[in-house]
Amino acid sequence: MARTIGTVVRGIRTPVVKEGDNIIDIVVSSVLQSSQEENYQLKDGDVIGVTESLVARSQGNYVSLTDIADDINSKFKGDIAVLFPILSRNRFSLILKGIAMSGKKIHLFLNYPSDEVGNHLIDVELMDDLGINPYTDMLTEEKYRQMFGNNVAHPFTGIDYVQLYKDIAVNGNIQIYLTNDPKIALNYTKEILVANIHERHRTKRMLKKAGADTVYGLDDLMTHSVNGSGFNADYGLLGSNKATEDKVKLFPRNCNEIVGELQKAFKQSTGKQVEVMIYGDGAFKDPQGKIWELADPVVSPGYTSGLFGTPNEIKIKYVADNEMKALTSEALTQAIKDKIKDKSLNLCGKEEALGTTPRQYTDLLGSLCDLTSGSGDKGTPVVLVQGYFDNYATE
Secondary structure, three states, X not given: OOOOOOOEEEEEOOOOOOOOOOHHHHHHHHHHHHHHHHOOOOOOOOEEEEEHHHHHHHXXXXXXXXXXXXXXXXXXXXXXXXXXXXXXXXXXHHHHHXXXXXXXXXXXXXXXXXXXXXXXXXXXXXXXXXXXXXXOOOEEHHHHHHHHOOOOOXXXXXXXXXXXXXXXXXXXXXXXXXXXXXXXXXXXXXXXXXOOOOOHHHHHHHHHHHOOOEEEEHHHOOOOOOOOOOOOOOXXXXXXXXXXXXXXXXXXXXXXXXXXXXXXXXXHHHOOOOEEXXXXXXXXXXXXXXXXXXXXXXXXXXXXXXXOOOOOOOOHHHHHHOOOOOOOHHHHHHHHHHHHHOOOOOOOOOHHHOOOOOOOHHHHHHHHHHHHHOOOOOOOOEEEEEOOOOOOOOO
């Protein structure tokens, strides 16, 4: 019988994980229990995704606001310019509170009309009508209010982020500006904390070249334990989330070791060679809100070797409409399968690959896992993907 199903994705329910729990045992037992109850079998090449939150919570990888404040004071001597954070209660507001608790004067610079991941701070059409050039014009907080009003709410969250960040100040130690030129910060202080995510290396480089005395990023904070806290040597505070009112959860540590242990455990328990990845935010953009989902520094901080690389696929509809357009349906199906079986090991730039997207497997799979598990109450922080590496010619 001809195969009728390609890729299958299952969200796997697990117990609620707490600090100190054995993440290897929990993931393996949850998948095996699911396979028994739902009557399916693991296969070689299956992919098991584990959300980063599950791993970090089991590690107890948390830091307090006091820890953040102490790390700030160990790295900066005077006033600080904090550049280009995203607009987020979950991702940045608590970090800013920890920075403010250092007692230092903070010059907070926000991108506009939107932050790095697409959260809009101001109405673009109104900005155009007012003749504001986001490439050259800096707006003080006072000028921003004069032009856009005293209650500029985000369309999805209803939050006025300028007011939210301003209210975090300790004894009025936060001043806010809107600009897209990082060098403007040097007019206020030579000590800089770069808070953007994907453009952080460029921003740091520009500031150092422009004469900054001290330049750190969020990825340089909490890279080691402070006061016995958690830490992340690779990403620091990037990838963190609000955990409580005075604590944030960091991105997990030792991810490549953990996926290796999981792969080995599944091999021992099932005899199957599965691939394993830890995933955070997916890499996709919401077409209505214009928000790019990826607020983590990477989609996957750890994955097994079989997930390295990019797809090498032909575009079936392109081939069917061009070189094989004269074939009948049955002959066309077989010809397509034969072409897939005989395809080159590298289709980059080839006509038959026209329209395929050369994204990393981990970015594609991580996005699939993130969309499956969601970020709320689905309760499926483990995702099983089967048949992902199969194609139309696979029987």
